Amino acid sequence: MTKNFTLILFCIIIGLWLASFLYQPKPINLHLEKLKQKYAVKPISGIDHSQLKELQREFKSPQEVTEACIACHNQRHKEIMNSSHWNWERLSYIEGRGIARSGKRNVINNYCIGSNTNEQVCAVCHIGFGMNNDHFDFDNARNVDCMVCHDNSEEYLKGSAMAGYPDRNVNLGKVAQSVGNPKKMNCGSCHFYGGGGNNVKHGDLEDALLDCSRETDVHMAANGMDMECVACHTAENHQMKGKLYSVSSDNYNRSTCESCHGNTPHFENLINGHTAKVSCQACHIPHYSKINATKTAWKWSTSGKLENGQAIHTEDSLGNHTYMSQKGSFTWERNIQPEYMWFNGTADHYLLGDSIKEVPVILNRLFGSHDEKQSKIIPVKIHRGDQIYDKKLMRLIQPKLWSAQKGDSAYWMDFDWNKASAAGMKSLGLEYSGEYGFIETEMYWPINHMVSKKEESVGCAECHTRENGRLQNLAGFYLPGRDRNKNLDFAGSFLLFFSIAGVVIHAAARMFHAYKKNKIESEIID
Amino acid sequence: MGKIYIYKNFERFWHWSQAILIIFLAITGFEVHGSYYIFGYEASVMFHRYASYALIILIVFAIFWHITTGEWKQYVPTTKKLKEQILFYTSGMFKGEQHPTNRTELSKLNPLQRIIYLSFKLILIPITIISGILYMFHKTIDANDNVIISDMNLESIASWHTLGGFLLMAFLIVHVYMTTTGKTLTSNIKSMITGYEEDESEKNERNNIIEEKHNE
Numbered sequence: 001m002t003k004n005f006t007l008i009l010f011c012i013i014i015g016l017w018l019a020s021f022l023y024q025p026k027p028i029n030l031h032l033e034k035l036k037q038k039y040a041v042k043p044i045s046g047i048d049h050s051q052l053k054e055l056q057r058e059f060k061s062p063q064e065v066t067e068a069c070i071a072c073h074n075q076r077h078k079e080i081m082n083s084s085h086w087n088w089e090r091l092s093y094i095e096g097r098g099i100a101r102s103g104k105r106n107v108i109n110n111y112c113i114g115s116n117t118n119e120q121v122c123a124v125c126h127i128g129f130g131m132n133n134d135h136f137d138f139d140n141a142r143n144v145d146c147m148v149c150h151d152n153s154e155e156y157l158k159g160s161a162m163a164g165y166p167d168r169n170v171n172l173g174k175v176a177q178s179v180g181n182p183k184k185m186n187c188g189s190c191h192f193y194g195g196g197g198n199n200v201k202h203g204d205l206e207d208a209l210l211d212c213s214r215e216t217d218v219h220m221a222a223n224g225m226d227m228e229c230v231a232c233h234t235a236e237n238h239q240m241k242g243k244l245y246s247v248s249s250d251n252y253n254r255s256t257c258e259s260c261h262g263n264t265p266h267f268e269n270l271i272n273g274h275t276a277k278v279s280c281q282a283c284h285i286p287h288y289s290k291i292n293a294t295k296t297a298w299k300w301s302t303s304g305k306l307e308n309g310q311a312i313h314t315e316d317s318l319g320n321h322t323y324m325s326q327k328g329s330f331t332w333e334r335n336i337q338p339e340y341m342w343f344n345g346t347a348d349h350y351l352l353g354d355s356i357k358e359v360p361v362i363l364n365r366l367f368g369s370h371d372e373k374q375s376k377i378i379p380v381k382i383h384r385g386d387q388i389y390d391k392k393l394m395r396l397i398q399p400k401l402w403s404a405q406k407g408d409s410a411y412w413m414d415f416d417w418n419k420a421s422a423a424g425m426k427s428l429g430l431e432y433s434g435e436y437g438f439i440e441t442e443m444y445w446p447i448n449h450m451v452s453k454k455e456e457s458v459g460c461a462e463c464h465t466r467e468n469g470r471l472q473n474l475a476g477f478y479l480p481g482r483d484r485n486k487n488l489d490f491a492g493s494f495l496l497f498f499s500i501a502g503v504v505i506h507a508a509a510r511m512f513h514a515y516k517k518n519k520i521e522s523e524i525i526d
Numbered sequence: 527m528g529k530i531y532i533y534k535n536f537e538r539f540w541h542w543s544q545a546i547l548i549i550f551l552a553i554t555g556f557e558v559h560g561s562y563y564i565f566g567y568e569a570s571v572m573f574h575r576y577a578s579y580a581l582i583i584l585i586v587f588a589i590f591w592h593i594t595t596g597e598w599k600q601y602v603p604t605t606k607k608l609k610e611q612i613l614f615y616t617s618g619m620f621k622g623e624q625h626p627t628n629r630t631e632l633s634k635l636n637p638l639q640r641i642i643y644l645s646f647k648l649i650l651i652p653i654t655i656i657s658g659i660l661y662m663f664h665k666t667i668d669a670n671d672n673v674i675i676s677d678m679n680l681e682s683i684a685s686w687h688t689l690g691g692f693l694l695m696a697f698l699i700v701h702v703y704m705t706t707t708g709k710t711l712t713s714n715i716k717s718m719i720t721g722y723e724e725d726e727s728e729k730n731e732r733n734n735i736i737e738e739k740h741n742e
Contacts, residue, residue: 022576262671263671263672263673264667264671264673269667270571270575272667272673273665273666273667273673274665275673276665276673276674276675277675459568460567460568460571461566461567461568464558464560464567465560465567466560477680478679478680478681478684480558480559480560480680480684481558481559481560481567482560483681484559484560484684484688485681485684485685485688488685488688488689488692489688491692492688492689492691492692493692495692495693495696496692496695496696496699498696499695499696499699499700500699502700503699503700503703506615506703507703507706509620510619510620512620513620513621513622517622
């Protein structure tokens, strides 16, 4: 008895001792603390431009401001003129195409389609002055717009349809004296409003980020780290780190989570292992467009309905346009669960003049597959729509959309697709057959912003689940919990069934014989 | 009527811990496999992992015990009386026949058990544990914090592991049922708990004597 008691006591002590190894209080993530400390201290400019005599004057034109900038920063304009912000294109090696230039000058999208022949209005997002047609002089440093990125007074504003010139009411002197590092609003003035309104294009970049909570974006939150865009998108000689594959193609100079957080930022190595195949964004951005809606579909084919010769529009309950005569019908969504794709960091684009080989037409193909070492699963906003194409020549059409007046072939004024197509394609030097139709297109927008709090990141079972998981449609690899060898499962279930059936039959036979035997014995006794 | 000590302390500890661990691993494992929902995927993965560490440690001790005590000899397969044993389970026991073999300290397993348990130890457990270890280390992290993915195909590793799971469960079902084929329905389980078994040879001898007297 004493021996047993000692044994039990011994087992309990050993058990508790082992359990103490399993229990670990949640440790502080020192690496993250260090990062927070590093980014808590905001950079202070080494110079106060308002004290410079050269800037304490009146500027008659924005070019005069640029000249004043170049007078001191006498090499910076060269850096700018070598950037994609200025050139609207990049030279890169593209798989299947070779070395090619691609960018806003020659890609097409399924929002407002493209900038060609619409420069006057599209140049509101070009860092230059006077881009009103395809003859813009990309070598003239006077036309570099320093202020749109470096204004810290929140005074600067580009004029609507003014070819990139600032609004006439802007006090250029005040802007010039305020310049400093770009703030959220500098970047946001273009990147939030792409596609003609807040959050129309990206879905993860919108003006709610200017003052948001940690629930919306842990990095930019006003009650969080309050980081500026350029904290991650740093620049070396005005070459910004990071790019978006709606216009970019190469896997070079990207801005990544890993550059700060490392490859293995979690305490749990089981989760760290995921980083080989799953991007940080895939788990840490469970939803995008958290505050305002983004466009998820745009059907140009329904455009052109007029009432009494007048353009009309309809709105949804949130005030977003659902139909416009000029543009067609739109679908807006909020708080969207992204779709997921394999991505290796390179992309190809539909370039003006390419022939259509598939429907829907993929406007920016993201390359990648499970079997490629550098490919990861990324969250994507897919913008689906239809848009005008040349039925005979099988290529997408760049129509002329904008003009200040009627009778200039612009669709938004004249509502004549034939004229708009002819004018648009002519300016590109491309043939137009005269027969147009509307074809479905898709565009992929990798989601990188609106990182959620860690507690809200995607849970294991949202992907590791038999049905309706987030990665339901992603094929080509074995995902535990989702996938199984169906034949093996069938054979295994059959084996278990067979075992149970065998046991039951055997037991029944035993009982039957025991009953019979008892009966015979009782008869003998009788 | 005497009692003989068949199952040693460690043997019983090993048997029951292994039983609990395997059942627990099956419950969590088939949840990870996606067959049902009990603890939630995340918890099941964690439980499965810790239980697998425990099972591996236990089996290492068990192997050591089998070797050092010479108990491994119990599992050397034999064809002697194998046919009789199979016939007993398939027909003899219904007619009220006695077990064709007696359990003794030196030979506690019947010829059928020897073959089945030996395959359990040499085939079934290794398939499951080796595929499990390959599964566990399919992704590893090197000294430079790079995640290294094994070249082995995860699907085939997972399939072997699942196969092991199914076979172990089939073994479990039949094994548990077979415990009821002792002298009474629970006598085998009792001896696996206490370690003692009624001395069958003595009893059989007595039965034989009684039968002989009846015949006379």
